[in-house]
Amino acid sequence: MNKTQFDINELVRENVQSLKPYSSARDEYVSDGSEMIFLDANENPYENGVNRYPDPQQRNLKTVLAKQKGVSVENILLGNGSDEVLDLLFRGFCEPKVDNIITLPPTYGMYKVLANINNIENRQVLLTKGFEPNVSGVLEASDENTKIIFLCSPNNPTGNSFSEESVIQFLEGFNGLIVIDEAYIDFSDKESWLKKIAMYPNLIVTQTLSKAYGLAGIRLGICYASEEIINILNKIKPPYNVNELTQKRALDRVQDIDKVDNEVSSILNEREKLIVSLRNIDFVKEIYKTDANFILVKVDDANLRYNQLLKMGIVIRNRSSQPLCENTLRFTVGTAIENKKLIEGLKQL
Numbered sequence: 001m002n003k004t005q006f007d008i009n010e011l012v013r014e015n016v017q018s019l020k021p022y023s024s025a026r027d028e029y030v031s032d033g034s035e036m037i038f039l040d041a042n043e044n045p046y047e048n049g050v051n052r053y054p055d056p057q058q059r060n061l062k063t064v065l066a067k068q069k070g071v072s073v074e075n076i077l078l079g080n081g082s083d084e085v086l087d088l089l090f091r092g093f094c095e096p097k098v099d100n101i102i103t104l105p106p107t108y109g110m111y112k113v114l115a116n117i118n119n120i121e122n123r124q125v126l127l128t129k130g131f132e133p134n135v136s137g138v139l140e141a142s143d144e145n146t147k148i149i150f151l152c153s154p155n156n157p158t159g160n161s162f163s164e165e166s167v168i169q170f171l172e173g174f175n176g177l178i179v180i181d182e183a184y185i186d187f188s189d190k191e192s193w194l195k196k197i198a199m200y201p202n203l204i205v206t207q208t209l210s211k212a213y214g215l216a217g218i219r220l221g222i223c224y225a226s227e228e229i230i231n232i233l234n235k236i237k238p239p240y241n242v243n244e245l246t247q248k249r250a251l252d253r254v255q256d257i258d259k260v261d262n263e264v265s266s267i268l269n270e271r272e273k274l275i276v277s278l279r280n281i282d283f284v285k286e287i288y289k290t291d292a293n294f295i296l297v298k299v300d301d302a303n304l305r306y307n308q309l310l311k312m313g314i315v316i317r318n319r320s321s322q323p324l325c326e327n328t329l330r331f332t333v334g335t336a337i338e339n340k341k342l343i344e345g346l347k348q349l
């Protein structure tokens, strides 16, 4: 495809195209930092740290993220977890009962859930046996109503990153949106696709503070894309979708990036130790290559091993119901002590 022909307005839902963003009290007046009296939003005036509505555009947090990631603030949308970001993509671009999306199982379950909630057909094209995208199969499955192809890289639950060639074939060969879910990118030595948003107008990269940043409880998801795409999503997002406590905790954490990096290094170190130990467990038949903070393994009998571990008080994920994942278990990398207990438990079986 000739990307100069790419026009985002041809993809956006008709009703969304004509929307104006809802203008809240905090949108209309933007503080310049000087002392003001706020009598505009019917808030309780007695200060307790959260009596005011949060910044609907999360400017402080976006400014730090933009600087760290080398993009501009206009390329960022924040949401109540990636789950909200992904849902906004459906609501912005997919017309219920008319449009479709394509997912590549085995993959993250939320794409399918959100497609069902939004009444959008989910076309599934399985990964190859090596867990790589079947690029020609996906492109053949697409039609003029295919709005989004969801790529999860590193992929959950398989753990591998997709090859650069496949991703480029999608970006260049598909005239709709390519979403690359990079929830696990901080555990990978591959480069983020974030750097390419200026080059590909149909590229959307999502990240999250839920995994490497250790903030699953605050719910903060990040969408990086062209300013045009971000403007469309801004029209449909709830005005105060990221609460004040979340904005504050997220800001503290992204400014303490050395601590995050140290934790990621420890997790990666533990991951390698865990892989070595798993090789010595005789009912472990295969350990799949991972770029994430989890390891997918094939075992002799996943249901049996899952239940045995559960009885020992160790909860893992049985992924056997997923296509291409028969008899597989997914282990999240824990602390050194937790991983030791896991290995001791596995050795007893």
Ligand SMILES: *Cc1c(COP(=O)(O)O)cnc(C)c1O
Pocket (backbone or CB within 6 Å): 080, 081, 082, 083, 084, 108, 152, 156, 181, 183, 207, 208, 209, 210, 211, 216, 219, 220, 221
């Ligand atoms: C865990 C995970 C997320 C995170 O979702 P949040 O809503 O941000 O917590 C996103 N995508 C994938 C593939 C995941 O595994």
